[in-house]
Amino acid sequence: MTTARLNTARLADLPPDVARPAYDRKAMRTGIVHLGIGAFHRAHQAAYTDAVLAAGDLRWGIVGASLRSPDTRDALKPQDGLYTLAVRSGEGERLAVIGAIREVVVAPEDPAALVERLCHPDVKVVTLTVTEKGYCHDPATGRLDERHPDVVHDLANLNRPRSAIGFLAAAIARRRSLGLEPFTVLSCDNLPSNGQTLHRILARFAELVSPDLGVFVRDTIACPDSMVDRIVPATTDEDRAAVRARLGVADAWPVMTEPFSQWVIEDHFPSGRPAWETVGATLVSDVAPYEAMKLRLLNGSHSAIAYLGYLAGYQTVSEAMADANLASYVAALMDDTTVTLAIPPGADVEAYKRSLRERFRNPALKHRTWQIAMDGSQKLPQRLLGTIRDRLAAGADISRHALAVAAWMRYVTGTDEKGAAIDVRDPLAADLAAIARSAGGEPAEIARALAGVEAVFGADLLRDSRFLAAVGGALERLYRDGARATLASLAHV
Ligand code: CS2
Numbered sequence: 276m277t278t279a280r281l282n283t284a285r286l287a288d289l290p291p292d293v294a295r296p297a298y299d300r301k302a303m304r305t306g307i308v309h310l311g312i313g314a315f316h317r318a319h320q321a322a323y324t325d326a327v328l329a330a331g332d333l334r335w336g337i338v339g340a341s342l343r344s345p346d347t348r349d350a351l352k353p354q355d356g357l358y359t360l361a362v363r364s365g366e367g368e369r370l371a372v373i374g375a376i377r378e379v380v381v382a383p384e385d386p387a388a389l390v391e392r393l394c395h396p397d398v399k400v401v402t403l404t405v406t407e408k409g410y411c412h413d414p415a416t417g418r419l420d421e422r423h424p425d426v427v428h429d430l431a432n433l434n435r436p437r438s439a440i441g442f443l444a445a446a447i448a449r450r451r452s453l454g455l456e457p458f459t460v461l462s463c464d465n466l467p468s469n470g471q472t473l474h475r476i477l478a479r480f481a482e483l484v485s486p487d488l489g490v491f492v493r494d495t496i497a498c499p500d501s502m503v504d505r506i507v508p509a510t511t512d513e514d515r516a517a518v519r520a521r522l523g524v525a526d527a528w529p530v531m532t533e534p535f536s537q538w539v540i541e542d543h544f545p546s547g548r549p550a551w552e553t554v555g556a557t558l559v560s561d562v563a564p565y566e567a568m569k570l571r572l573l574n575g576s577h578s579a580i581a582y583l584g585y586l587a588g589y590q591t592v593s594e595a596m597a598d599a600n601l602a603s604y605v606a607a608l609m610d611d612t613t614v615t616l617a618i619p620p621g622a623d624v625e626a627y628k629r630s631l632r633e634r635f636r637n638p639a640l641k642h643r644t645w646q647i648a649m650d651g652s653q654k655l656p657q658r659l660l661g662t663i664r665d666r667l668a669a670g671a672d673i674s675r676h677a678l679a680v681a682a683w684m685r686y687v688t689g690t691d692e693k694g695a696a697i698d699v700r701d702p703l704a705a706d707l708a709a710i711a712r713s714a715g716g717e718p719a720e721i722a723r724a725l726a727g728v729e730a731v732f733g734a735d736l737l738r739d740s741r742f743l744a745a746v747g748g749a750l751e752r753l754y755r756d757g758a759r760a761t762l763a764s765l766a767h768v
Pocket of ligand 1: 465503504505573574577578646648654
């Protein structure tokens, strides 16, 4: 098999059914710096921006930054930034080579180089996919965690930051001193009011740098909200081999995704932006209803499927959805959620829910329950707990949502139903396991102890006896009967 790599020179030789950039990549400028250049960015924002470039506006090339590992840079550099987007469904696969990424910089190797890229006059927009934990905040309150080690580090070393927040503040201060127009900062993470949350965190961080910078950020830096949606499972070696077989050259890091894609953006870009609305994005004045619908219905269900599915022994979301009891639980969970939502103008929420279940069943995506289970402490508040609070306030039953929370609790104890260790990835993993352990063996006590983690549950839920009873009861059933039998018993009530 060939070992030749995908790169500019090979574009012309790709099979005719593989889409590729037809625009002049050498003439591209860098209008966007992206922080957190993982698979999601490459399947979503970079694909939209590639379409803008293809339509002829070459101002919007992307410099991607990795805040941790050099892997993406190492994969894409020999490929001149090119990579394959494989769009998969039961009907087959469509391949497109994306050309929007001009360069990848690895922040820890050379923090000053990233600040410099951020301070180029052509840069108008900085986009972020740094995951929930990348905001160095308290997920329950949405405020900067001032004791976060990266925050402490960056406040003391703003000339060589580590965190996204530190880089943004350093670049904003530098651009200001150079008299350059500020950039707009667009969060593309699954956080509630992601733009407002980022603005609050960034302004507080800047204030700690200097009161003057705090005021500048608060008054001058635009952080529009956005809702992003596309399912992007981690790439496997099998995926790499399949893409290579079709391309005829090797792509070290292709990205796998589904046909569906959605991007709703608050239209507030004082320094200009790509015409993303011409390539499928929706620009609105208020993202909140779209975001709540997506976070609570899609991501809330996803987390429920991840914890219950993992405990039930299912490796992937589509495998879990093939369990009729789990699928009907998910449908009911979505219905329980719907009553808490303000529906976006013109949206058909029933059709939306059906399409979500269809997407979860996509047999061509191997989306691991373990992958979605990561970082639950950062995800639960916006995905499940907000819905629970709204239902409690309305006096409604919370048993289905409580089961998902209990499954998370069962999962973070670190031991599965067969007694094997779970590789729990979460910034709070060690604390959560220790808290669960020290509660003794009683499920109700474990539930109470974990519900006391304020960064996740706030201060209110621990005091709500209905919440404790529902979660404690569900956890007891998970311990006694296991996830499969618990789901089966729900299906018969
Ligand atoms: C998933 C999301 O991993 C997860 O937590 O729920 O990445 C999900 O696939 C995307 O938000 C879909 O848009």
